Amino acid sequence: MNPRGMLAIYRFEMARWKRTLWQSVVAPVLTTALYFLVFGSAIGSRMSDMAGIDYGSFIVPGLILLSVLTQSVANASFGIYFPKFTGTIYEILSAPLSPLETVASYVGAAVTKSFLLALITLATAALFVEVRVEHPLLMLAFLLAIAAGFCLLGFLIGLLADNFEQLQFVPLLVVTPLAFLGGIFYAVGTLAEPWRTVTLFNPIVYLVSGYRWTFYGVADVPLGASVAAMALAILLPLLAIAWIFRTGHRLKQ
Amino acid sequence: MSVIDIRGLVKAYKGGTLALKGVDLSIGKGEIFALLGPNGAGKTTLISIVCGIVTKTAGSVRVAGDDIETDYRAARRRIGLVPQELTTDAFETVWDTVAFTRGLFGCARDDAYLERLLKRLTLWEKRHSRMLELSGGMKRRVMIAKALAHEPEILFLDEPTAGVDVELRRDMWALVRALRADGTTIILTTHYIEEAEEMADRVGVIRGGELVALGNKAELMAQLGRRTLKIFLDAPLAALPERLHGWDLDLADGGRELDYHFDSKAEETGIPRLMRQLDEAGIGWRDLTTRQSSLEDIFVSLVRAGDAS
Ligand SMILES: Nc1ncnc2c1ncn2[C@@H]1O[C@H](COP(=O)(O)OP(=O)(O)OP(=O)(O)O)[C@@H](O)[C@H]1O
Numbered sequence A: 001m002n003p004r005g006m007l008a009i010y011r012f013e014m015a016r017w018k019r020t021l022w023q024s025v026v027a028p029v030l031t032t033a034l035y036f037l038v039f040g041s042a043i044g045s046r047m048s049d050m051a052g053i054d055y056g057s058f059i060v061p062g063l064i065l066l067s068v069l070t071q072s073v074a075n076a077s078f079g080i081y082f083p084k085f086t087g088t089i090y091e092i093l094s095a096p097l098s099p100l101e102t103v104a105s106y107v108g109a110a111v112t113k114s115f116l117l118a119l120i121t122l123a124t125a126a127l128f129v130e131v132r133v134e135h136p137l138l139m140l141a142f143l144l145a146i147a148a149g150f151c152l153l154g155f156l157i158g159l160l161a162d163n164f165e166q167l168q169f170v171p172l173l174v175v176t177p178l179a180f181l182g183g184i185f186y187a188v189g190t191l192a193e194p195w196r197t198v199t200l201f202n203p204i205v206y207l208v209s210g211y212r213w214t215f216y217g218v219a220d221v222p223l224g225a226s227v228a229a230m231a232l233a234i235l236l237p238l239l240a241i242a243w244i245f246r247t248g249h250r251l252k253q
Numbered sequence B: 001m002s003v004i005d006i007r008g009l010v011k012a013y014k015g016g017t018l019a020l021k022g023v024d025l026s027i028g029k030g031e032i033f034a035l036l037g038p039n040g041a042g043k044t045t046l047i048s049i050v051c052g053i054v055t056k057t058a059g060s061v062r063v064a065g066d067d068i069e070t071d072y073r074a075a076r077r078r079i080g081l082v083p084q085e086l087t088t089d090a091f092e093t094v095w096d097t098v099a100f101t102r103g104l105f106g107c108a109r110d111d112a113y114l115e116r117l118l119k120r121l122t123l124w125e126k127r128h129s130r131m132l133e134l135s136g137g138m139k140r141r142v143m144i145a146k147a148l149a150h151e152p153e154i155l156f157l158d159e160p161t162a163g164v165d166v167e168l169r170r171d172m173w174a175l176v177r178a179l180r181a182d183g184t185t186i187i188l189t190t191h192y193i194e195e196a197e198e199m200a201d202r203v204g205v206i207r208g209g210e211l212v213a214l215g216n217k218a219e220l221m222a223q224l225g226r227r228t229l230k231i232f233l234d235a236p237l238a239a240l241p242e243r244l245h246g247w248d249l250d251l252a253d254g255g256r257e258l259d260y261h262f263d264s265k266a267e268e269t270g271i272p273r274l275m276r277q278l279d280e281a282g283i284g285w286r287d288l289t290t291r292q293s294s295l296e297d298i299f300v301s302l303v304r305a306g307d308a309s
């Protein structure tokens, strides 16, 4: 074990985040605030309740997840892609660190950032609408799990990407659309068939539903299905990363 | 005692390039070893495999007895690397980037050591500067500081003096000598043969992924060293006379100079016989000099031999 080496990477990543605080925290918080203004206050006041909850409050958990999903993928993929791009990765590769330690350090830092970002977003939301959290511990635990899953996904993307375009592909063309259609803005039950059934093929629906349940105690899908989705969100990218390190190893020639 | 032991090292890159074709090499503790070779010979590949940056295709590498794959942690802790390319984190400060490397290699924080290191490399004044504010030479010093941040026993310098001014080069060699005095083993690659000749205890010549010569400098020169006898003629010759065709002779300087190449180790150099034959042919001369082939000559002849085959 090389805990000092892991800490060095973790600190490095956190320092990078602090340097770009504007881009990594202020921008997503501002975007979320705009969502609350537009959907929560302006449109929401004309909307009826959603699943028995005031519309402005209803969208809070989903909007938090929206920024967590996109920022986790963006942050973690960039964190590993950039040293690959500039060549400074040589130092990481020549260090006495196991692949698992390397992944844990980068992903651990990315998860910390996403976690803090979520809490800041939540605080921002509380300025605009009424928010209550029925299961605070589970809310934090689910947040951590979802952030971990998408940071691992981001790491995987950064590992595989050969250029900036590929780095952007999954976040822009997969994660964001699925998140928007993932029940952030509406309860799945309000959709007409066949869209209700189609929506259930979107994995993000399960994450949003479970997370919203920790706030208001209402869910679109059974809680067990949400927990299973979170477990898969962590497991699948983790297995893919392990497989890459075991076979080809994308970082080394 | 050897500190690096390379056996049958083969590297085939994905594209199919066979960069190393079975290299055997042992490097002794505390020595300065120079790896010489033309572009694309496989120098960087060899170093990168030992340091863990590139995976090997076959063979084995041990660092102080530890296998670089099964005991990679122990092996890597001992090694510091200054890569050929200057790659740095533009927004980090000098101090932070050097401290980062120390931590990365699992060493406890030691500000006093880093201070001494930065002062030794005349970087102390720049410790709060970000990398992007530094000149190329300064960056290279930082790369050296990073490589030494975890007090390695072995230092790899991949073309340390490429694009470096005279002063920095002198500083660098002073540092290398000081490190060697502390017992650090140093392996460097260079295109400047004078440097290898001046600095190294032993020299290996690599070409096309094969080690074609290896030895201490004196051995290498004796093994491959040929002398040249330069004969300055009274009158220029248009061509070599027929009777001298059996000799290894070249005309130089527009026919005013005759160069005779001979093996310095041979029982008989043939010089007296050559001089007699020159007399008989009526070729007059006014002066002579002999010259030992430098490492450069050896190097060039080895590389040429490869191109011809
Ligand atoms: N990542 C890579 N993928 C494919 N081939 C490579 C790679 N890196 C190096 N090579 C090839 O391997 C051979 C050896 O390259 P290497 O960089 O080890 O040479 P070198 O001796 O360091 O040369 P130079 O003096 O130019 O630095 C070359 O033919 C090179 O094209």
Ligand SMILES: [Mg+2]
Pocket: B043, B044, B045, B084, B158
């Ligand atoms: Mg090279």
